Amino acid sequence: MNSRTTLSAWLDQGAAHDPALASVVASIAAACAEIAVVLRTAPIEGLSGLAGAVNVQGEDQKQLDVVSNDLFIKHLGENPAISILVSEELNQALQFEREAGAGRYMVACDPLDGSSNLDVNVTVGSIFSVLAVPPGADDAALLQPGTRQLAAGYAAYGNSTSLVLTFGKSVAVFTLDAKGEFILTRDGIAIPAASAEYAINAARERFWDEATRAYVAESVAGETGAAGKRYNMRWVGSMVADIHRILMRGGIFLYPLDSETAAKGGRLRLMYEANPMSLLVEAAGGRATTGRGRILEVQPTGIHQRVAVILGSAEEVERVERHYAATLADAGE
Ligand SMILES: O=P(O)(O)OC[C@H]1O[C@](O)(COP(=O)(O)O)[C@@H](O)[C@@H]1O
Numbered sequence: 001m002n003s004r005t006t007l008s009a010w011l012d013q014g015a016a017h018d019p020a021l022a023s024v025v026a027s028i029a030a031a032c033a034e035i036a037v038v039l040r041t042a043p044i045e046g047l048s049g050l051a052g053a054v055n056v057q058g059e060d061q062k063q064l065d066v067v068s069n070d071l072f073i074k075h076l077g078e079n080p081a082i083s084i085l086v087s088e089e090l091n092q093a094l095q096f097e098r099e100a101g102a103g104r105y106m107v108a109c110d111p112l113d114g115s116s117n118l119d120v121n122v123t124v125g126s127i128f129s130v131l132a133v134p135p136g137a138d139d140a141a142l143l144q145p146g147t148r149q150l151a152a153g154y155a156a157y158g159n160s161t162s163l164v165l166t167f168g169k170s171v172a173v174f175t176l177d178a179k180g181e182f183i184l185t186r187d188g189i190a191i192p193a194a195s196a197e198y199a200i201n202a203a204r205e206r207f208w209d210e211a212t213r214a215y216v217a218e219s220v221a222g223e224t225g226a227a228g229k230r231y232n233m234r235w236v237g238s239m240v241a242d243i244h245r246i247l248m249r250g251g252i253f254l255y256p257l258d259s260e261t262a263a264k265g266g267r268l269r270l271m272y273e274a275n276p277m278s279l280l281v282e283a284a285g286g287r288a289t290t291g292r293g294r295i296l297e298v299q300p301t302g303i304h305q306r307v308a309v310i311l312g313s314a315e316e317v318e319r320v321e322r323h324y325a326a327t328l329a330d331a332g333e
């Protein structure tokens with residue numbers, strides 16, 4: 001049997017380059033480990049279905065959205081290094097009470113991603129992003145671009161529970177064992193530059209912009225079209241599951257700015273969906289763009305801001321970027 005490296009041993013070896021930041025990641029991991037346990041038996045405990053409330057995004061909250069959010073609040077609240085929690089499920093940033101000068105970190109999270117897949121027992125996840133904040137920070141100080149993230153990752157609750165983590169330079173994967181410990185199972189994840197698998201909600205075709213249409217048409221044409229190779233399509237409907245597949249074997253994920261989501265700025269949320277996934281994908285050698293620029297450089301204007309998301313294997317993202325460059329130039333943008 002190989003010797004096992006636990007997440008806490010790995011963090012103790014200095015992976016975070018800062019013990020306080022390591023403790024933030026450990027608190028997030030503890031929340032995810034507890035969410036994994038709750039999910040496993042949720043139908044027995046009567047935790048399926050709706051909570052009967054609507055979140056700030058106007059979406060019906062599931063009971064498990066609320067429970068997962070509460071677990072993030074519990075575990076992060078216990079760590080004095082964390083002063084602020086931004087969550088998909090909270091209208092406003094939650095400020096933890098800390099002693100003067102304590103609490104240098106903020107966590108932005110999607111406590112349960114893909115919750116429409118809960119009732120069909122398909123992989124869901126938790127997504128997180130860690131930023132530094134000055135003590136007593138006002139709301140404006142929370143609105144930092146993704147380039148400022150100190151750590152980011154997600155937990156994927158699938159046939160095993162994976163914790164995928166980056167501090168911006170490389171990507172490591174941990175698997176939850178039967179004792180509730182995360183064990184290092186892969187390190188130095190590299191997304192293949194070339195791929196022949198794309199993920200998009202194709203039912204939205206009538207809303208797509210020209211660049212998305214051109215990219216998908218080329219892919220559907222396969223070896224008979226400009227891409228010159230046959231493609232496969234996958235859409236789980238849980239961003240965590242779609243991005244996990246892309247990190248493990250390559251591919252591209254698109255939730256572009258379409259005519260229906262344009263007024264809101266897109267579908268997915270910048271600070272706790274797009275930014276953490278973009279940091280992971282770039283750290284693994286992939287690319288992440290809105291079609292108009294790098295996601296990580298978008299300046300947020302609100303904690304729940306939405307954004308267009310196109311990320312994954314470098315060559316595929318570059319192909320989409322070429323279509324955007326051409327169509328935006330034609331439109332004089
Ligand atoms: O309903 P659609 O258009 O397939 O969108 C699916 C996308 O919405 C999301 O479910 C949004 O996340 P939440 O479940 O956290 O609201 C993503 O995980 C997923 O990629």
Ligand SMILES: [Mg+2]
Nearest residue numbers: 110113114273
């Ligand atoms: Mg989500």
Ligand SMILES: [Mg+2]
Nearest residue numbers: 088110112113
């Ligand atoms: Mg969610």
